[in-house]
Every structure is written in C-alpha cells, then in structure tokens.
Amino acid sequence: MYIKDKYQKTSDANVFVKADGTEISRDKLVEVLNELLQNRVDENLGPHDEAYIVDLDTLVGTGYFEARKKAYASAESQLEMQYDDLIDSTTTWKDHVASIKSKFPKGD
Structure with missing residues (x-):
C-alpha cells in the first residue's frame, strides 16, 4: 500500500x-x-x-469514516454473513457493505 x-x-x-x-x-x-x-x-x-x-x-x-464505522455490523457478524453467503450462494455481506457505502459516500 x-x-x-x-x-x-x-x-x-x-x-x-x-x-x-x-x-x-x-x-x-x-x-x-x-x-x-x-x-x-x-x-x-x-x-x-x-x-x-x-x-x-x-x-x-472526513465524516464518512465515523458514519460508516457506526453503521457496519460487528466484525463477527460480517464474518458470519460471509460464511453464510458461501454456504447459501447469497450476497448478504456484499449487500450490507454496498448499502453503507451508498448511504455514506466518499466526498469528491
């Protein structure tokens, strides 16, 4: 990086x-x-x-960091979402992340 x-x-x-x-x-x-x-x-x-x-x-x-941090599910919940997505062929975790990024976008 x-x-x-x-x-x-x-x-x-x-x-x-x-x-x-x-x-x-x-x-x-x-x-x-x-x-x-x-x-x-x-x-x-x-x-x-x-x-x-x-x-x-x-x-x-920038304020979006704080807003996103509060909105994201816990790390444990996100790991469970990812595991369930693999087992069930779903996109729950990606949808969760996308919704928060959409709700709290980065400024240009």
Whole structure:
C-alpha cells in the first residue's frame, strides 16, 4: 500500500505527526488504514494500481469514516454473513457493505 503522506510516531504513542506538524490520533490513523485496506479488497486493487495511491490528508477528518464505522455490523457478524453467503450462494455481506457505502459516500 502506498500513502503519499507519511506520518511519524511521536513520544506520545497515541499521536502521529507529519513533517509539516499536522497531527493525527492513532485511532484515526488506524481507522483510515482499515478503510483503505477494505477498499483494496472491495476493488481488487494492488499496491501499484494508480487508483490505490492515496493522499491521506484528503481522507483524514472526513465524516464518512465515523458514519460508516457506526453503521457496519460487528466484525463477527460480517464474518458470519460471509460464511453464510458461501454456504447459501447469497450476497448478504456484499449487500450490507454496498448499502453503507451508498448511504455514506466518499466526498469528491
């Protein structure tokens, strides 16, 4: 995965800082990276695909992360959906993810 802006860990383990002094909390950075990884899986993107090169600053602070995080089912529920989908040849999990992404789209 390639991220244009590299954040460095500070003496406070819960804060990362960019060269220009911009700070981001550890929780927010983890949230952003989890979203990037999920998008990579959803879109079958590899680390060298142009569409996967991301400017982290454009993602941090946008409200759709928080909204999506609250709307998604728990990880355990999503795993159960995926298993049931495999057994039953259904698309419950994909439908769940698609509905949330549709309800809380990324800004352009």
